[in-house]
Structures are given as structure tokens and as C-alpha cells.
Amino acid sequence: MKGAKESMKHIAIGQAGGPTAVINATLAAFVRALYKDHSLTFIRNGFEGLAKEKFLQASDNVIDNILAHEKVPGASLGAGRYTLSEEQISQSVQVLQDLQIDTLVFIGGNGTMEAMDKIKDEAIRQHYQLQLLGLPKTVDNDLAGTDHSPGFGSAARYVAQVTRDMGRDLLAMNNFEQVRIIETMGRNAGWLARASGFLKEYENDGPHFIALPEKPLRPEILFHHIKKATRDYGVALIVVSEGVCLDKGSQIERERVNGHSVLGGISKEIENKVNEHMNVMVRAELLGMNQRSCSASVSATDYTEAIQVGSVGARWLREGATDVMVSLQRSENTAYESVFTPVSLKTIVQSGERKLPAKFLNDQAAYNEWLSPLIGYDLSSYPPPLQRR
Amino acid sequence: MKGAKESMKHIAIGQAGGPTAVINATLAAFVRALYKDHSLTFIRNGFEGLAKEKFLQASDNVIDNILAHEKVPGASLGAGRYTLSEEQISQSVQVLQDLQIDTLVFIGGNGTMEAMDKIKDEAIRQHYQLQLLGLPKTVDNDLAGTDHSPGFGSAARYVAQVTRDMGRDLLAMNNFEQVRIIETMGRNAGWLARASGFLKEYENDGPHFIALPEKPLRPEILFHHIKKATRDYGVALIVVSEGVCLDKGSQIERERVNGHSVLGGISKEIENKVNEHMNVMVRAELLGMNQRSCSASVSATDYTEAIQVGSVGARWLREGATDVMVSLQRSENTAYESVFTPVSLKTIVQSGERKLPAKFLNDQAAYNEWLSPLIGYDLSSYPPPLQRR
Structure with missing residues (x-):
């Protein structure tokens, strides 16, 4: 045999x-x-x-x-x-x-x-x-039957790094631009979007709010977080997963190929919504294909x-x-x-698709503990931003 | 004294x-x-x-x-x-x-x-x-009176790396998406866009064409390069500087703040133009604020x-x-x-603004020699892509 x-x-x-x-x-x-x-x-x-x-x-x-x-x-x-x-x-x-x-x-x-x-x-x-x-x-980590999948840890590391870097960039530009909406991959699961909060150490560093596809985003909630962060820190760094539905709307499809929906564009929708309702400079930042391909x-x-x-x-x-x-x-x-x-x-x-479980939906610390070995990052390297006057 | x-x-x-x-x-x-x-x-x-x-x-x-x-x-x-x-x-x-x-x-x-x-x-x-x-x-390297400015070498390294990585990603996806338009910073100078070609070693790797702001981009030229690359390699990776004027149009302003023009969006214009005239899947990729802030x-x-x-x-x-x-x-x-x-x-x-000089406009090799010490990159690390059938 x-x-x-x-x-x-x-x-x-x-x-x-x-x-x-x-x-x-x-x-x-x-x-x-x-x-x-x-x-x-x-x-x-x-x-x-x-x-x-x-x-x-x-x-x-x-x-x-x-x-x-x-x-x-x-x-x-x-x-x-x-x-x-x-x-x-x-x-x-x-x-x-x-x-x-x-x-x-x-x-x-x-x-x-x-x-x-x-x-x-x-x-x-x-x-x-x-x-x-x-x-x-998968970079989205939505594959069932496994704790995580190869590809996800590197994508999560990329998202965590660029969110931290971009947060410092935005703080430096706060007299010019106050709100940045970072859009991550993830399809219908919030694993990758939640990773954006992994390197946050200080209140004034972003992300100040993470919108996950597991629940619809109500505009009042979005505006509330933007108002609070811009008031307290001068800027608001918002992360949104590509699979988020704004209010009662549906997911934003970039296109449909062979019957497959390719998500993308929710950050631009949010940019438009913020422009309609708030007097701030806002920019959508779609992280793009780097998330799944960045060798660095x-x-x-x-x-x-x-x-x-x-x-x-x-x-x-x-x-x-x-x-x-x-x-x-x-x-x-x-x-x-x-x-x-x-x-x-x-x-x-x-x-079926493996969504972000309830225990991680609102608990960044619990999620970070789970993510930490996969991402392999030294947390201790940025000093706090200088206080605003 | x-x-x-x-x-x-x-x-x-x-x-x-x-x-x-x-x-x-x-x-x-x-x-x-x-x-x-x-x-x-x-x-x-x-x-x-x-x-x-x-x-x-x-x-x-x-x-x-x-x-x-x-x-x-x-x-x-x-x-x-x-x-x-x-x-x-x-x-x-x-x-x-x-x-x-x-x-x-x-x-x-x-x-x-x-x-x-x-x-x-x-x-x-x-x-x-x-x-x-x-x-x-400056990341744009458009400051006069100096060979180059701090900030540019790191931005150029980022652009070179992500273009190479994204080229391999695109080749892998060629039955789904054939054309990608990467937009770089650079304002009115092509330094950063030209850096996207620094790590190109093989004909089938991108970029297959780089559009610089020093000259207007004629749609026929763009279509020609896309057709040629998709025919020969199955994909076309096009890099365009944010300052490029398409045809007789003007630069695309993302917005105007305090009288300052903030460029951005030409890749989306090109995506639209390609969609109108060609039967391919095309995606605009705006590299965004990572270019100036990526710690990795x-x-x-x-x-x-x-x-x-x-x-x-x-x-x-x-x-x-x-x-x-x-x-x-x-x-x-x-x-x-x-x-x-x-x-x-x-x-x-x-x-005034320091544009990309004539000697670098069409000569990637000469430009690479100039850029090499600033970017500090080991060129020898990717093997050639597998040949297409």
C-alpha cells in the first residue's frame, strides 16, 4: 500500500x-x-x-x-x-x-x-x-478552515505600515488637508482594514476610525468621528474597507468581470459625501495593488x-x-x-467567506494580539507627534 | 570678526x-x-x-x-x-x-x-x-541649483520598486486585466516618473511606456504603445506623471488651494480614454502619498x-x-x-522649476546611471518572467 x-x-x-x-x-x-x-x-x-x-x-x-x-x-x-x-x-x-x-x-x-x-x-x-x-x-484572509492564509500577513504589514506613515504625513499637512480616507482591500471581510490600526500608539495618530464591511457605515457616525478627530488632533485619518456599504447603499463595484464583482471606490464615495456635508479638505487614497504585491x-x-x-x-x-x-x-x-x-x-x-469575528470587530487590542506574530513588526519605533498648540 | x-x-x-x-x-x-x-x-x-x-x-x-x-x-x-x-x-x-x-x-x-x-x-x-x-x-526633484534634493532618492526608490512589483502582479493577471496606468508625483518635471523604469530588466516587464510632463501625450502614441505591449507581452504597464497633458488638454488639477494647483487624476483620464477606444481591461493606479512617506x-x-x-x-x-x-x-x-x-x-x-533635461527624456540607461547611487538598489534580484505561450 x-x-x-x-x-x-x-x-x-x-x-x-x-x-x-x-x-x-x-x-x-x-x-x-x-x-x-x-x-x-x-x-x-x-x-x-x-x-x-x-x-x-x-x-x-x-x-x-x-x-x-x-x-x-x-x-x-x-x-x-x-x-x-x-x-x-x-x-x-x-x-x-x-x-x-x-x-x-x-x-x-x-x-x-x-x-x-x-x-x-x-x-x-x-x-x-x-x-x-x-x-x-489570500490577502483578504477570508478563506475558511484556517487560522490565516499565506499572503495575508504581508498585506497586513503593508497596510499597517502605510497607515502609520500616512498618518504622520497627514499631521504634517493639517493646514492644507484635514481628512484622508484610506481604502483597503478585503472584499467582504474586515481583516485587512482592521490591520491598519495595528501600529497606532498615540491618540493623535491615525486611524481615527476604521469602517469594516461587517456592518453598514452610517454617515452620521462617519461625520462624528471626523469632527471629533479634526477638533482634537487637527486631522482625521479614516480607513475604509472596499466592501463597506455606505448607509443603505450597496457595495461599490469597480467593475464586473465574468460575473465576478470587483470592489473598489468606496473611499471616493466617502470623499464626495464629506465634501457635501463638511467644510474640510478631504482626499481619498486607494491603496491599490501594492497591498498584494509590495516586496518591501x-x-x-x-x-x-x-x-x-x-x-x-x-x-x-x-x-x-x-x-x-x-x-x-x-x-x-x-x-x-x-x-x-x-x-x-x-x-x-x-x-463560506470567513468574516472578521465579533471579538475583533470593536477590540483592536485583541485583534493586534492575534495579528502580531503574522506581521512580525517592532512596535516601538515612532516617537509621539509634537502636541498641537 | x-x-x-x-x-x-x-x-x-x-x-x-x-x-x-x-x-x-x-x-x-x-x-x-x-x-x-x-x-x-x-x-x-x-x-x-x-x-x-x-x-x-x-x-x-x-x-x-x-x-x-x-x-x-x-x-x-x-x-x-x-x-x-x-x-x-x-x-x-x-x-x-x-x-x-x-x-x-x-x-x-x-x-x-x-x-x-x-x-x-x-x-x-x-x-x-x-x-x-x-x-x-523635494520628492519631485524640481528644485534648481542642486544635482538632486533629499527626499527624491527615497521617493524614486519607492516608485521603482512598486512599478517592478506591480508589473509582475499585472503579468499574473493578464487574462483578467491587461492595462494598468500608474500615476506618479513630480509636478511639472519627469524625474520621478522616469525612475519607474529603473528596475526594468526584461522586455516583458513594465513599464512599457513612460509619459513625462515635459511633452504632451498624444492619444495615438499611447494607444500604439498599449497595442504593441499587449500584443507582445499580454499586458501593458504605462506610467504617467501627474503633470502630463493629454493631447491638447491642460494638466488635471485635483483641486486648487490658496491659489496653488494640486495635480492629480491624469491616470483616470487615460483610463477613460482607453476604455473609449480599446477593448481591454484597464485600471488607473494613483500611487498617492506613499511616494513621499513610505518608511519601508x-x-x-x-x-x-x-x-x-x-x-x-x-x-x-x-x-x-x-x-x-x-x-x-x-x-x-x-x-x-x-x-x-x-x-x-x-x-x-x-x-525656476528644474525639468528633466533632454539627455534623460528618451534615454533610460543614461538616467539610470545618474539615479543609481541615489536609490541604492541591487538590480539583480528578479528572474525573467516565464515566456508566454
Whole structure:
């Protein structure tokens, strides 16, 4: 039995969804662990590549290139959002069967695990024995079944750093500009927006208010926080998650692609609302793609865990694990340590998006304690701002 | 004579214009060099503080706080854009005289040196002997009379890094989004936009085209570059300076405050133009205030020079220099070394904004050679992207 499990596999692997600063570390670690004694096929551009058979065979050059991308942001195989139709799923399983690919691995988030689960059901229907493994990745941290996902720690570190830096910039400009609305990623979950408060040490430093997608933002609440902060500190630094609904409105969609809603623009809506109702200079600051790609803000913990997820996944494949995702849990030791456990794809799909839990919605300190090991930041480096006159 | 020059001065110092990641290093170095044997008064919020007498006396706490801000972005005294009226200039000189402040120092850019020159003329008119010194600072590098200014190297490093990172992110997303328009600061000069090309090593990496404010951008040229890059590489990463005029249009003003034009929004104009004329997914990415405040991207050279500018300025004040700015020039040694020379405020004012010179407009390699020591970056770290099928 053990021998059978360890026979040479033909593994196809792809990256899907939005890139992160460390998704290539997961891929490189996975490939490094397997390329010498297993056959590897690389899928370009995520599920689109699976549907359209954009495959790349492992050659020395390709392997070298993938390993060399270990510390490079983006997704070296190409990723991207793409939803497979039922027909494409059925065809894809047929193609895998034709190519004698017996193992399918994707690095991705919620949508990826959902697609993998569908592929699994289709393989069963076609009586094809396909081994399936998911490796977690998301900057939004909305993937269920895991304490956190690789990609999130670095994005959180970026958001925390730039919020602190931008707070000092705004304080310096308070005779010119009083209100800044920073918009973060996060989709329907407030994990990343809440990280903006991680480095706040002094009352006059921002953020002075964080709007999370878990509850609608009432304009009176927004105006109240802006008035209070500008009165007390001369400025108001407001952070808003892209998924926030203003008042009774709906989420702001930047666009809709292949049926997918791409959020973005709520900071501009808030800027307009503030301009209508208040006599202050206000500027919307959309943090943009840097959040998921900034090489200068990679968290050492996040990078290490991205590597570990790849090599643990490779080991589990050898051991025969299937239909699961590699999940990160915290060990019960006092010092932070991550433990890797399998979670079934079905469980992840059934759990849906993982929102910021109630205990973190209003408690920055509790959230900071949870976030601290993931972000790896020395808190003690900024002195207090000079007092206003 | 020497004794007279070295008697105790009463020095007022302020920071003006937009903050940078290293302007506090200049202030800290200046203060460290002088606070023990001279009297210091700090001016809050730039020239507004001078006009409205928002002064802060040096106490142990204030000095400690300013020194502790050495590595903190922003401007610890407060800065900001503020244009003094003739009447305010006259009053300000009167106030300096009343307070027996005999030395006035500002850290700033073009607008600051112009204001200092006017104050100098007014002091002469009032027969008040006022020693004046300017210390350079700008992320736009448009200040005349100096090879470059502290603040620019760190901003250039940030722009170069994020362009490279974002290029890899875009390549990974090419089945979803093909064109990204990155907008940089720079006002009317292309220094910062040109820095976006510094880390480009491979043809398929961006930027595929850089639009500089030194010449109007014709839509046909823009479309040509987008078509070519999307055809050859699957994506087009376009960088545009905030000061660029699209076709025969004028610069895009975000807003106008105290008669000052604040540029911003050309990337959105271009996004709209591309949407009208091409069938691609395009996204405008305004780099925003991170450019001038990102603590994670400070250049070691820039930080060191910001310190040097402060301590050289302090030494020159002791030696009696007046009506000058500390300028940075390159020594004629083979290895990069900066040399500090005085340039008269009048010369700076008469020279106007320093645009990107002709030799750098179309020659990225020549520009990179010039920029390299200021940005302090190891070029060799990204492998080439995997080839497209």
C-alpha cells in the first residue's frame, strides 16, 4: 500500500485568483519537494489554463525559473479570476484523464477551493481517480478552515505600515488637508482594514476610525468621528474597507468581470459625501495593488509559512492525502508556532467567506494580539507627534 | 570678526511644502548641531506658522522629540503649502525683529526658496540684519541649483520598486486585466516618473511606456504603445506623471488651494480614454502619498544626505553664510560622493522649476546611471518572467 502511494505521480499545479507577495514561495517549495521523482505539469493562468489546456511541461529551464521566483511577487505561472462552467469542469476532468494526470493542485482562495471541490465531484462521476490538494492563499484572509492564509500577513504589514506613515504625513499637512480616507482591500471581510490600526500608539495618530464591511457605515457616525478627530488632533485619518456599504447603499463595484464583482471606490464615495456635508479638505487614497504585491513589506512569518504550506502539501501528496486543503492552526504552546492540518474541501466550501469575528470587530487590542506574530513588526519605533498648540 | 560670527544666534527654523520620508532627518541633524550653544525657535506648519506666530520654544522635551523623529516620515514641526502675502512678509520680518530672531532657516523646495528670497528683500528694506539659509527638500526633484534634493532618492526608490512589483502582479493577471496606468508625483518635471523604469530588466516587464510632463501625450502614441505591449507581452504597464497633458488638454488639477494647483487624476483620464477606444481591461493606479512617506522604501543614500544637509547647514550658519541654500553636487571622483556648495536664493528663484533635461527624456540607461547611487538598489534580484505561450 505504501509503495503504491509513493509511485511516481503525474501532478498538475496552478495558481489562481489574485497574486500575493508570497504565492510564488508556496509554488517554489512545492516544486522543489517533488520535481526530482514526480512528473510535473504547470497550468498557466489559473482555471482558464485548465479549461483551455494552457499547460507547460516541466523542463530544467522551467523548474529553474519557478524556483528562482521564490521571493518575487505576482504569480509566476499566471493566475487570475476565472469561473469554470459545468461543461468546462467536465471537459477538464476528461483532459486530465487523457493526459494521465492523476493529481491536481491549486494554490488559491475561496473560489479556488470551490472549483476544486466541483472538480472532485466530477471526477467521481467520471470514475476517474484524481488526487486533489488545495494550498491556501489570500490577502483578504477570508478563506475558511484556517487560522490565516499565506499572503495575508504581508498585506497586513503593508497596510499597517502605510497607515502609520500616512498618518504622520497627514499631521504634517493639517493646514492644507484635514481628512484622508484610506481604502483597503478585503472584499467582504474586515481583516485587512482592521490591520491598519495595528501600529497606532498615540491618540493623535491615525486611524481615527476604521469602517469594516461587517456592518453598514452610517454617515452620521462617519461625520462624528471626523469632527471629533479634526477638533482634537487637527486631522482625521479614516480607513475604509472596499466592501463597506455606505448607509443603505450597496457595495461599490469597480467593475464586473465574468460575473465576478470587483470592489473598489468606496473611499471616493466617502470623499464626495464629506465634501457635501463638511467644510474640510478631504482626499481619498486607494491603496491599490501594492497591498498584494509590495516586496518591501513582506512579513518574515508570512514568507516562511508560504514555504511551509508548499512543502507540507508535497509531503501529504506523497502520503496519499486527497480532497483537502493545507490549513494553518496555532499550536497551544505559548510562543507562536503554526501547525498544519488537513481540512476537507467540502468543509471549506460549506463554511463560506470567513468574516472578521465579533471579538475583533470593536477590540483592536485583541485583534493586534492575534495579528502580531503574522506581521512580525517592532512596535516601538515612532516617537509621539509634537502636541498641537 | 570670527568671534562675532560665533556669538549666540537666535535661530528660527521651519519645514515647508509637502513632507518627505527624510525631511525630519535634516531637521534633527540641524538641531543636534546647534541646540547646545544657540537659541532655537521652531515654526509650526511652515510659512503659515511664520505669518500667524505659531512658534514653539526649544525645551528639553521639544528637542528630544525632534531628535527622536530622525527616521520618521512626515514633518515633525508640521509643514504644508501656504503662500505669504506681501503684507504677511512685511509683518513676519517685523515679528522676527521683535523676537530678536536673527537667523531664519527653512527646509523646503522651490516655493520655500522663493519665499525666503522675498523675506530677505523685505529684511533689507526694513534694515534688519537677518541671516537666511535654505535646506533643500523635494520628492519631485524640481528644485534648481542642486544635482538632486533629499527626499527624491527615497521617493524614486519607492516608485521603482512598486512599478517592478506591480508589473509582475499585472503579468499574473493578464487574462483578467491587461492595462494598468500608474500615476506618479513630480509636478511639472519627469524625474520621478522616469525612475519607474529603473528596475526594468526584461522586455516583458513594465513599464512599457513612460509619459513625462515635459511633452504632451498624444492619444495615438499611447494607444500604439498599449497595442504593441499587449500584443507582445499580454499586458501593458504605462506610467504617467501627474503633470502630463493629454493631447491638447491642460494638466488635471485635483483641486486648487490658496491659489496653488494640486495635480492629480491624469491616470483616470487615460483610463477613460482607453476604455473609449480599446477593448481591454484597464485600471488607473494613483500611487498617492506613499511616494513621499513610505518608511519601508527609504534610500540609505537619501537618508545620509538628508542628515548631511542639516549638519552642513548648521556649520555654514556658524561661519556666517547667508542668503543661500545648501546644494548637492557630485564630486569628480569615480565613486559617487556628494559635495555641498552654497547657491544663492536669487539664483534658485531665477532658474525656476528644474525639468528633466533632454539627455534623460528618451534615454533610460543614461538616467539610470545618474539615479543609481541615489536609490541604492541591487538590480539583480528578479528572474525573467516565464515566456508566454
